[in-house]
Amino acid sequence: MTAAAVATSPTDWLDTILKDYAPDIDPKLVKTLSAIATACEGISRHLWTADGEAKAGSSNAYGDDQLDIDLYADHIIFEEMKASKCVAVAASEEKPQELEMGGEGYSVAFDPLDGSSIIDANFAVGSIFGVWHGRGLQGRTGREQAASCMAVYGPRTHLALALAGSVTRGAPVAMDLLLHPEKRLWTVSKAKLTIAPAGKVFAPGNLRATSDHPQYKALFDHWVGQRYTLRYTGGMVPDVYYSLVKGKGVFANVPSPSAPAKLRLLYECAPIALLVEAAGGRSVVAPAPGAAAAAAAAGGGGAAAPQSVLDVVADGMDVRLGVCYGGVDEVATFNRFMFAS
Numbered sequence: 001m002t003a004a005a006v007a008t009s010p011t012d013w014l015d016t017i018l019k020d021y022a023p024d025i026d027p028k029l030v031k032t033l034s035a036i037a038t039a040c041e042g043i044s045r046h047l048w049t050a051d052g053e054a055k056a057g058s059s060n061a062y063g064d065d066q067l068d069i070d071l072y073a074d075h076i077i078f079e080e081m082k083a084s085k086c087v088a089v090a091a092s093e094e095k096p097q098e099l100e101m102g103g104e105g106y107s108v109a110f111d112p113l114d115g116s117s118i119i120d121a122n123f124a125v126g127s128i129f130g131v132w133h134g135r136g137l138q139g140r141t142g143r144e145q146a147a148s149c150m151a152v153y154g155p156r157t158h159l160a161l162a163l164a165g166s167v168t169r170g171a172p173v174a175m176d177l178l179l180h181p182e183k184r185l186w187t188v189s190k191a192k193l194t195i196a197p198a199g200k201v202f203a204p205g206n207l208r209a210t211s212d213h214p215q216y217k218a219l220f221d222h223w224v225g226q227r228y229t230l231r232y233t234g235g236m237v238p239d240v241y242y243s244l245v246k247g248k249g250v251f252a253n254v255p256s257p258s259a260p261a262k263l264r265l266l267y268e269c270a271p272i273a274l275l276v277e278a279a280g281g282r283s284v285v286a287p288a289p290g291a292a293a294a295a296a297a298a299g300g301g302g303a304a305a306p307q308s309v310l311d312v313v314a315d316g317m318d319v320r321l322g323v324c325y326g327g328v329d330e331v332a333t334f335n336r337f338m339f340a341s
């Protein structure tokens with residue numbers, strides 16, 4: 001594996017790296033992923049001096065106040081998608097509709113800046129991308145992705161990148177790249193990301209839901225009782241990236257009637273699910289309180305069964321859900337508590 005790739009053209013460096021995982025990778029996919037990397041490099045550079053509090057004075061389709069940086073990141077990514085000439089349509093958390101990008105080959109859904117509630121405190125934040133084969137996002141599942149990426153803007157800028165089995169022609173794979181801003185070059189920092197089945201590190205999101213979600217409360221007490229180490233920043237990107245790089249742990253964001261789901265399937269949850277499952281971990285949709293009991297009561301013996309986030313159909317551009325990501329055994333423990341009737 002080449003540790004560092006010498007850039008001869010904007011995409012050559014990535015082509016060299018990805019050919020080690022997928023010798024016959026589609027050049028259009030390489031161009032799309034390279035355009036994503038270029039956008040993340042621009043966002044990383046902008047964050048060095050950007051005002052994390054500056055409000056844009058506008059709100060997105062969900063009424064969330066938009067920060068200047070949200071709109072800057074959103075704009076720079078759409079521009080790079082157009083410039084790649086390999087993206088048919090794209091949509092984002094800020095613009096949740098399929099916008100024509102004028103290219104052909106792939107469709108991209110993204111969250112330009114995940115962590116807008118913590119960026120003013122200068123915590124690590126990120127950008128999330130899902131890349132689907134062909135044209136269209138609505139009606140797709142995460143399992144139809146060709147690739148997904150998660151940029152982490154912390155002390156260093158990293159890009160965790162997953163290639164689906166449809167691209168590697170075998171098992172999906174996840175790797176980690178490091179940005180060298182002075183050379184405008186990315187290198188491989190971890191050739192293969194893996195998550196061990198078990199690891200006593202937890203990141204419990206939407207914790208206020210424990211007030212009216214007895215199964216989530218019981219699980220939280222279990223994690224504390226089993227002396228799990230808490231590693232939670234309030235940013236899904238750095239919190240999941242922790243498990244990918246450290247190779248262990250469990251992240252959850254569980255909804256309840258008082259704290260409904262806010263994470264978006266297309267722009268956040270499906271891309272991260274591909275990364276985690278490509279690293280040998282599992283993803284599961286977090287059920288509402290009592291879902292198992294309700295399913296059992298509904299008769300037909302149909303207990304609520306755990307479902308991979310990758311199998312959820314995006315039957316709208318704003319599907320929101322609760323999730324759990326982590327090692328195989330950690331997600332099994334999550335399911336044991338969540339689907340207990």
Ligand SMILES: O=P(O)(O)OC[C@H]1O[C@](O)(COP(=O)(O)O)[C@@H](O)[C@@H]1O
Binds near residue numbers: 235237
């Ligand atoms: O504050 P909570 O309820 O724990 O939830 C925080 C979650 O919301 C998010 O900030 C998502 O929201 P944004 O995409 O608007 O930043 C996640 O990154 C994070 O895991």
